Amino acid sequence: MTNRAITHAIILTLFVIALIVAFAYGPRQIKHLSIRQSVSVATAGELDQLWHANGVHGRIAVLFTRHMKPQQDSRFPEIDYLDKALQEGIVRKAYIIIPDSVWVTSMVEILQDESVIIVPMKTDSGAILLHRGGRIHILPLSQYIPNAEMSLVVYEPTFWSEQERFRIEGMLATQQLDADLVALVR
Amino acid sequence: MTTDHSKHHWKLLLIICIFASFFRLWGAFDLHEFIEDEELHVTDAIAIANYGTTANWGWHHPQLSGFIMYGTIKLFGNNPVGWRSSNIMFSLASIPLLFLIGRALYPKNAAPLLAAALLAFDPHNIYISRTTFIEIPVTFFFLLYLYLLLEYCENNRNTLPFAGIAAGLTIATKAYFAFAIPLAAIYALFRRYQRGQLNITTVLDFISTLLLLPVSIYLLSYILWFGRGHNLIDFFIMKSDGIWALKQLKHYINQLFLEAGGKPWEWFIKPLFWGQQRLINSETGRFLIQSNNIPVRIFVFPALLGVALYGIKKRLPQELLPPLLFAACYLLFIAAKRPMFSYSSTVLLPFAYLALARGISTVLEKTSYHLCIYAGILIANLAWTAYLFPVLSAQPVSLSWYRSLFLQLRFLADF
Numbered sequence: 236m237t238n239r240a241i242t243h244a245i246i247l248t249l250f251v252i253a254l255i256v257a258f259a260y261g262p263r264q265i266k267h268l269s270i271r272q273s274v275s276v277a278t279a280g281e282l283d284q285l286w287h288a289n290g291v292h293g294r295i296a297v298l299f300t301r302h303m304k305p306q307q308d309s310r311f312p313e314i315d316y317l318d319k320a321l322q323e324g325i326v327r328k329a330y331i332i333i334p335d336s337v338w339v340t341s342m343v344e345i346l347q348d349e350s351v352i353i354v355p356m357k358t359d360s361g362a363i364l365l366h367r368g369g370r371i372h373i374l375p376l377s378q379y380i381p382n383a384e385m386s387l388v389v390y391e392p393t394f395w396s397e398q399e400r401f402r403i404e405g406m407l408a409t410q411q412l413d414a415d416l417v418a419l420v421r
Numbered sequence: 422m423t424t425d426h427s428k429h430h431w432k433l434l435l436i437i438c439i440f441a442s443f444f445r446l447w448g449a450f451d452l453h454e455f456i457e458d459e460e461l462h463v464t465d466a467i468a469i470a471n472y473g474t475t476a477n478w479g480w481h482h483p484q485l486s487g488f489i490m491y492g493t494i495k496l497f498g499n500n501p502v503g504w505r506s507s508n509i510m511f512s513l514a515s516i517p518l519l520f521l522i523g524r525a526l527y528p529k530n531a532a533p534l535l536a537a538a539l540l541a542f543d544p545h546n547i548y549i550s551r552t553t554f555i556e557i558p559v560t561f562f563f564l565l566y567l568y569l570l571l572e573y574c575e576n577n578r579n580t581l582p583f584a585g586i587a588a589g590l591t592i593a594t595k596a597y598f599a600f601a602i603p604l605a606a607i608y609a610l611f612r613r614y615q616r617g618q619l620n621i622t623t624v625l626d627f628i629s630t631l632l633l634l635p636v637s638i639y640l641l642s643y644i645l646w647f648g649r650g651h652n653l654i655d656f657f658i659m660k661s662d663g664i665w666a667l668k669q670l671k672h673y674i675n676q677l678f679l680e681a682g683g684k685p686w687e688w689f690i691k692p693l694f695w696g697q698q699r700l701i702n703s704e705t706g707r708f709l710i711q712s713n714n715i716p717v718r719i720f721v722f723p724a725l726l727g728v729a730l731y732g733i734k735k736r737l738p739q740e741l742l743p744p745l746l747f748a749a750c751y752l753l754f755i756a757a758k759r760p761m762f763s764y765s766s767t768v769l770l771p772f773a774y775l776a777l778a779r780g781i782s783t784v785l786e787k788t789s790y791h792l793c794i795y796a797g798i799l800i801a802n803l804a805w806t807a808y809l810f811p812v813l814s815a816q817p818v819s820l821s822w823y824r825s826l827f828l829q830l831r832f833l834a835d836f
Binding site: 238239242243246247249250252253254256257258259260261262264265292293294321322323324327353354356365366367368369370 | 468472473474475476478480481579582585622625626629630633634636637638640641644646647648649650651652653655656658659662665666669670
């Protein structure tokens with residue numbers, strides 16, 4: 236085999252490896268739980284410990300919690316545990332679901348926050364915050380359509396009206412929103 | 422060029438590199454606080470190496486520079502040596518590399534040495550080399566690519582695969598040379614065609630080494646990011662999100678400081694001085710002053726035009742290469758609908774100074790006193806840089822020495 240042929244063979248092999256990494260390596264790093272769980276948590280710290288303890292990685296998170304409030308010393312309106320989870324790779328994409336009743340005021344708060352470096356990307360159903368190379372989708376409950384992929388769910392029942400709780404819990408019960416780990420915020 | 426001339430050029434290059442080393446190293450690690458965007462770069466490097474993504478909004482840039490800096494941080498510690506040493510090494514390595522590129526383009530000429538000296542003594546390049554800006558390593562990788570490509574097409578060396586590796590490292594560092602990389606490849610193909618060496622094998626070689634290989638390196642540089650659970654579709658979404666995000670950037674925390682460095686059209690047209698100060702008392706202080714080296718750069722646009730016209734007239738593609746590469750990078754600045762800051766001018770300097778040096782040598786080679794003029798240019802350049810060095814490197818200086826300079830400052834913040 237000539238040197239040229241060997242060189243091309245090496246390059247082609249490297250290219251195939253790169254494609255395998257690009258297509259298959261990432262999805263294989265996603266870690267789910269083998270047994271579905273629903274756990275009560277009181278604080279963001281407990282939630283962080285729950286996710287770490289269960290070794291979840293590369294997940295989609297769906298948050299049914301109170302609407303975001305800008306943090307005083309950060310450039311970005313975010314919930315601290317979500318930012319930590321995004322940084323550490325526990326979560327690769329997130330959905331923050333907000334009650335329709337506070338949707339408009341929430342969006343106004345986000346769009347008027349001058350500490351945000353990258354403005355949210357507006358979509359038909361809500362907005363997308365670009366953060367740490369991933370996307371945080373923000374949308375009202377009425378616009379939310381669950382992903383097919385199994386998700387980590389954080390749910391704060393007291394934040395929602397009875398009708399909204401019925402809808403959320405229905406999605407979880409029927410696995411329309413497929414979740415292997417549900418954190419119930421008490 | 423005789424062997425004697427060649428030996429003299431190498432000796433002079435060594436002297437230039439010694440001066441360049443002094444300007445880049447002396448006191449570079451004395452400032453223990455972050456300069457300008459260093460805090461972003463350092464935290465990003467640590468985050469990229471640990472988690473595959475950045476600590477803040479800089480995720481839209483490729484990641485290789487983060488890995489390189491993390492390597493020096495692991496080697497030397499999370500301190501100024503760890504932060505800045507890689508940039509200093511890449512900047513110093515760029516100088517002989519530019520010389521070699523010049524020699525490949527203009528074999529029997531003083532232009533390569535002059536270009537290397539202009540880059541070595543450019544005050545802004547010295548300032549940027551002493552920080553963590555990514556423009557230094559990406560320029561080095563592109564110069565390496567260009568050199569290896571020229572060795573292949575001009576001197577028939579088997580360096581094409583290595584050029585492909587360098588191209589991959591370039592695009593895995595930052596996107597500045599997105600147009601320049603294919604332009605240089607087209608130049609190399611054209612030179613092969615001129616020599617009657619262009620055939621299907623050559624084309625396949627190019628596809629393999631200058632397309633598949635760089636793309637492979639680029640994708641593999643994101644292996645930690647893919648390890649966060651992403652696939653190639655997510656990658657394309659992330660890249661398009663990055664392009665979108667860059668267009669939306671409306672403000673920065675240090676907006677005024679960044680804008681003081683001027684817009685791309687100003688970098689080679691008018692004098693720009695801006696910087697930071699820390700007064701020790703009413704008579705002395707430390708300064709980090711940046712300037713666009715206008716005594717030299719004012720001649721760049723005329724030189725680019727002159728060299729381009731000369732190349733067209735003489736039908737010499739190697740004369741056209743530096744102006745075309747300059748234009749390829751400059752057009753990216755014009756076309757990119759986002760703010761461009763003065764540190765981006767770093768990537769233009771090698772082509773600017775190659776063209777300027779070539780213009781000077783083409784004009785002077787017909788005269789009998791060209792050696793004296795070359796010496797004069799080098800000494801004047803060195804003297805100007807030596808004068809500016811204390812105020813670009815935070816050495817303590819008497820304010821009276823630089824009063825006329827301070828009157829030119831567009832912006833002065835405290836550090």
